Amino acid sequence: MAEITYREALSHGLKEAMDTDDRVFIMGEDIGAYGGAYAVTKGFLEHYGPKRIMDTPIAESGFTGAGIGAAMAGLRPVVELMTLNFSLLAMDQIVNHAAKIRYMSAGQFTVPLLVRAVTGGGAGLAATHSQNFENWYASVPGMTVAVPSTPYDALGLLRESFKHEDPVLLAEHALLYRLKGEVPDEWYTVPFGQADVKRRGSDVTLVAYSRMVHVALDAAQILAERGVEAEVIDLRSLRPLDMETIYESVKKTGRVAVVEETWRTGGFSAELASQIQEECFDYLDGPVARVNGEDVPQPYAINLERASIPDAQKVVDTLASVIGI
Amino acid sequence: MKVAQELTKEEMVDLYRKMQLIRVFEEQAGSQYMRGKIRGFLHLYIGEEAIAAGAISALGPDDYVITHYRDHGHAMARGMDPKIAMAELFGRATGSSKGKGGSMHLFDASINFMGGYAIVGGQLPIATGLALAEQYKGTNNIVLCFLGDGALNEGEFHEAMNIAAIWHLPVIFFCENNLYGMGSPVGDVFAVKEIYRMAEAYEMPGKRVDGMDVLAVREAMTEVVDWVRSGNGPYFVEGMCYRFRGHSMADPSEYRHKDEENYWKTKDPITTLRRKLIGDQIVAEADLNDIDSEVEALIDEAVQFADESPEPDLSTLYDDILG
Numbered sequence: 001m002a003e004i005t006y007r008e009a010l011s012h013g014l015k016e017a018m019d020t021d022d023r024v025f026i027m028g029e030d031i032g033a034y035g036g037a038y039a040v041t042k043g044f045l046e047h048y049g050p051k052r053i054m055d056t057p058i059a060e061s062g063f064t065g066a067g068i069g070a071a072m073a074g075l076r077p078v079v080e081l082m083t084l085n086f087s088l089l090a091m092d093q094i095v096n097h098a099a100k101i102r103y104m105s106a107g108q109f110t111v112p113l114l115v116r117a118v119t120g121g122g123a124g125l126a127a128t129h130s131q132n133f134e135n136w137y138a139s140v141p142g143m144t145v146a147v148p149s150t151p152y153d154a155l156g157l158l159r160e161s162f163k164h165e166d167p168v169l170l171a172e173h174a175l176l177y178r179l180k181g182e183v184p185d186e187w188y189t190v191p192f193g194q195a196d197v198k199r200r201g202s203d204v205t206l207v208a209y210s211r212m213v214h215v216a217l218d219a220a221q222i223l224a225e226r227g228v229e230a231e232v233i234d235l236r237s238l239r240p241l242d243m244e245t246i247y248e249s250v251k252k253t254g255r256v257a258v259v260e261e262t263w264r265t266g267g268f269s270a271e272l273a274s275q276i277q278e279e280c281f282d283y284l285d286g287p288v289a290r291v292n293g294e295d296v297p298q299p300y301a302i303n304l305e306r307a308s309i310p311d312a313q314k315v316v317d318t319l320a321s322v323i324g325i
Numbered sequence: 326m327k328v329a330q331e332l333t334k335e336e337m338v339d340l341y342r343k344m345q346l347i348r349v350f351e352e353q354a355g356s357q358y359m360r361g362k363i364r365g366f367l368h369l370y371i372g373e374e375a376i377a378a379g380a381i382s383a384l385g386p387d388d389y390v391i392t393h394y395r396d397h398g399h400a401m402a403r404g405m406d407p408k409i410a411m412a413e414l415f416g417r418a419t420g421s422s423k424g425k426g427g428s429m430h431l432f433d434a435s436i437n438f439m440g441g442y443a444i445v446g447g448q449l450p451i452a453t454g455l456a457l458a459e460q461y462k463g464t465n466n467i468v469l470c471f472l473g474d475g476a477l478n479e480g481e482f483h484e485a486m487n488i489a490a491i492w493h494l495p496v497i498f499f500c501e502n503n504l505y506g507m508g509s510p511v512g513d514v515f516a517v518k519e520i521y522r523m524a525e526a527y528e529m530p531g532k533r534v535d536g537m538d539v540l541a542v543r544e545a546m547t548e549v550v551d552w553v554r555s556g557n558g559p560y561f562v563e564g565m566c567y568r569f570r571g572h573s574m575a576d577p578s579e580y581r582h583k584d585e586e587n588y589w590k591t592k593d594p595i596t597t598l599r600r601k602l603i604g605d606q607i608v609a610e611a612d613l614n615d616i617d618s619e620v621e622a623l624i625d626e627a628v629q630f631a632d633e634s635p636e637p638d639l640s641t642l643y644d645d646i647l648g
Binding site: 051056057059061063069072073077093101102104105107109141142165166 | 391426455645648
């Protein structure tokens with residue numbers, strides 16, 4: 001058991017895949033000599049050479065599409081999109097092609113493509129560089145969307161991606177790269193569609209993913225000091241989605257809040273709230289609460305930025321105002 | 326008409342047969358659409374047969390073909406069974422995609438036919454990826470990617486051209502310039518008047534070919550294929566052509582002048598080759614008539630097969646989303 005960072009976990013998982021499968025190669029903007037904008041592939045070029053560590057032009061649609069073609073021809077490309085914000089320039093390739101080729105060819109072709117992208121706000125980069133689009137991709141049949149919150153899950157979900165025969169979006173949160181956590185020496189993976197109960201509690205359920213898991217855990221700590229025991233569930237993947245773990249918890253606690261970094265309007269929290277009330281209506285002691293980022297383009301100034309992203313206090317306040325906890 | 330001396334009689338007859346196969350397939354598809362057997366959009370390739378037949382015949386079996394939504398001609402030229410293609414147009418369980426894709430999305434893995442792509446320009450980056458994979462694996466297989474003139478103003482065209490050029494990828498971009506992007510004349514939407522010269526921006530060789538002359542297309546492509554397969558990097562080809570029908574079955578083609586349409590119809594690629602084969606005494610007219618009859622029978626059989634095939638079972642709705 002070793003303690004490593006989220007960044008090291010991702011780097012380790014990529015090396016492992018490169019070392020064990022010649023079909024794996026990585027392409028993206030400045031992943032080679034520069035080492036990657038978030039340094040996940042630092043040193044890779046020197047070790048693996050330019051054939052397998054390919055710096056691309058700044059042409060997100062172009063190289064994401066190239067990844068799709070290479071995957072159709074039997075390779076296992078990893079495309080690094082510097083941030084999920086830039087994925088909008090490749091969205092046609094991901095949504096219209098990668099996610100649909102298996103279906104539209106009736107299984108004749110598959111696209112085992114891993115798209116890695118940095119997600120999330122809070123780094124002082126303002127509105128165009130601080131967004132979370134995981135929920136958009138999660139609404140597309142054919143996509144798999146993984147949202148790790150810890151080094152353990154980052155490595156486990158990455159390993160799972162390389163076993164998968166269809167496109168995967170791995171959304172890595174910008175503010176988690178330096179987070180440390182325990183990772184076992186022995187091999188493991190984290191299956192898609194298997195949520196993780198991070199904390200047990202019987203009074204209220206907090207459902208979160210990516211960095212908001214930590215916000216939810218902080219909120220649970222505050223609640224515990226008041227004698228309220230919160231159960232915290234980390235989704236780990238948005239598609240496939242493990243609702244069973246949530247239902248089980250909500251049927252026990254009778255109260256639930258979804259904590260999510262992205263905007264409230266059209267947020268994934270709405271999807272969860274809808275499914276929870278359909279399945280658990282008779283068990284609920286109050287409305288399903290939603291704690292989301294403010295419905296604004298994320299501002300630059302630090303006080304405004306902080307006010308736009310959910311924190312533990314906002315979770316606690318929302319529970320009080322919506323459910324009366 | 327070009328005199329392609331290196332082609333054997335059999336090869337020329339095969340080109341004739343391929344073009345006729347496309348023509349009859351498309352005429353039948355058009356009439357089945359009018360009868361309500363085919364739904365959605367239907368984009369016919371009639372008039373452009375020389376390009377698919379001539380270009381694809383220059384490839385080997387392990388090469389790749391990838392194309393846009395006007396894809397029936399390329400599928401036929403590559404050797405897709407007309408039965409499964411027609412059944413796909415009919416939306417039947419026996420179709421090439423079991424009724425999931427339809428006219429604009431034909432795929433056939435058995436002949437490296439990598440699909441018809443219905444978002445304009447979408448197939449171009451994917452084509453570079455296919456080429457990248459073959460380069461990576463160290464084969465000498467190449468990729469033939471068809472695009473319409475309409476795709477040239479998409480950003481993906483420029484991204485793919487640049488990526489193909491900097492990585493020296495074994496890919497041929499074949500632009501079918503049929504003079505209209507849906508209803509817009511190419512002259513209204515391009516800053517560059519000679520489209521093949523757009524390749525110069527990427528230091529990629531480019532050439533223009535008479536896309537109504539199948540022997541000219543074949544001859545040009547034989548050279549281009551050899552050049553690309555030899556590791557010289559990508560190539561851009563512009564084939565000048567004309568679709569004899571509207572953009573789709575929904576298009577009465579009112580933006581084109583009848584004189585223009587009639588002029589291009591005098592260049593009908595099938596009539597032209599037929600006249601040459603008979604005039605140069607390469608093939609007897611009776612033999613060509615026999616081919617015509619065989620093709621008609623084959624397509625009749627395809628229509629019958631499609632019509633008699635079952636609709637996809639509702640239980641297949643969720644099949645093939647994930648592996």
